[in-house]
Amino acid sequence: MINAGALLIRPWRRSDVAALVRHANNRKIWLNLRDRFPHPYTAADAQAWLELRAKDRGDPHNFAIEFDRQAIGAIGLELLTDVHRMTAEIGYWIGESMWGRGFATLALKAVTEYAFRTFPLRRLQATVFEWNPASARVLEKAGYQLEGRLRNYVFKDSRVGGALMYAKIK
Numbered sequence: 001m002i003n004a005g006a007l008l009i010r011p012w013r014r015s016d017v018a019a020l021v022r023h024a025n026n027r028k029i030w031l032n033l034r035d036r037f038p039h040p041y042t043a044a045d046a047q048a049w050l051e052l053r054a055k056d057r058g059d060p061h062n063f064a065i066e067f068d069r070q071a072i073g074a075i076g077l078e079l080l081t082d083v084h085r086m087t088a089e090i091g092y093w094i095g096e097s098m099w100g101r102g103f104a105t106l107a108l109k110a111v112t113e114y115a116f117r118t119f120p121l122r123r124l125q126a127t128v129f130e131w132n133p134a135s136a137r138v139l140e141k142a143g144y145q146l147e148g149r150l151r152n153y154v155f156k157d158s159r160v161g162g163a164l165m166y167a168k169i170k
């Protein structure tokens with residue numbers, strides 16, 4: 001549980017189903033995430049996600065972003081393996097009705113700090129699709145640095161595009 005201004009960053013609960021579908025079922029969100037994020041995002045998808053999260057043990061990697069007692073988005077860490085085991089990839093989304101209020105930036109700053117404090121990490125990274133300037137801005141506001149542009153790195157919605165690699169190191 002992390003307090004971040006108006007937000008509470010907390011583990012998922014089975015009771016988040018309706019809020020999750022309400023905010024996640026949005027093509028504009030899907031377009032900026034990996035294809036494993038479903039679209040359309042159904043109640044069954046939400047239930048499957050929440051069942052998985054209910055089985056999580058140890059320090060959490062995946063959080064709901066709560067505002068006004070409702071889950072309005074998600075933020076999570078994927079710990080990489082092998083020689084990349086001191087790196088985690090960070091990903092997030094916010095429901096469209098809540099965009100532009102600084103929430104992604106608040107959540108990213110809080111979880112970045114949590115990740116470096118909790119896990120033996122030396123690097124946090126995010127790959128932003130090149131058509132997503134809002135997320136690049138969020139990463140910059142949270143102190144991440146642009147390291148490069150990965151050409152033809154993404155195949156999304158039937159088109160090939162580049163991605164921006166952002167990272168923060170410890």
Ligand SMILES: CC(C)(COP(=O)(O)OP(=O)(O)OC[C@H]1O[C@@H](n2cnc3c(N)ncnc32)[C@H](O)[C@@H]1OP(=O)(O)O)[C@@H](O)C(=O)NCCC(=O)NCCS
Nearest residue numbers: 029032092093094099100101102103104105133134135137
């Ligand atoms: C990207 C996303 C997380 C931003 O959430 P948010 O809560 O609106 O973000 P914040 O309010 O903290 O900051 C957004 C910043 O982007 C800027 N921005 C928004 N649209 C922009 C655009 N088209 N071009 C440039 N900057 C833009 C805002 O002005 C703001 O910057 P500012 O504070 O300097 O004005 C949200 O739009 C989202 O969930 N998108 C879909 C999923 C996604 O992209 N996830 C990240 C994958 S890497």
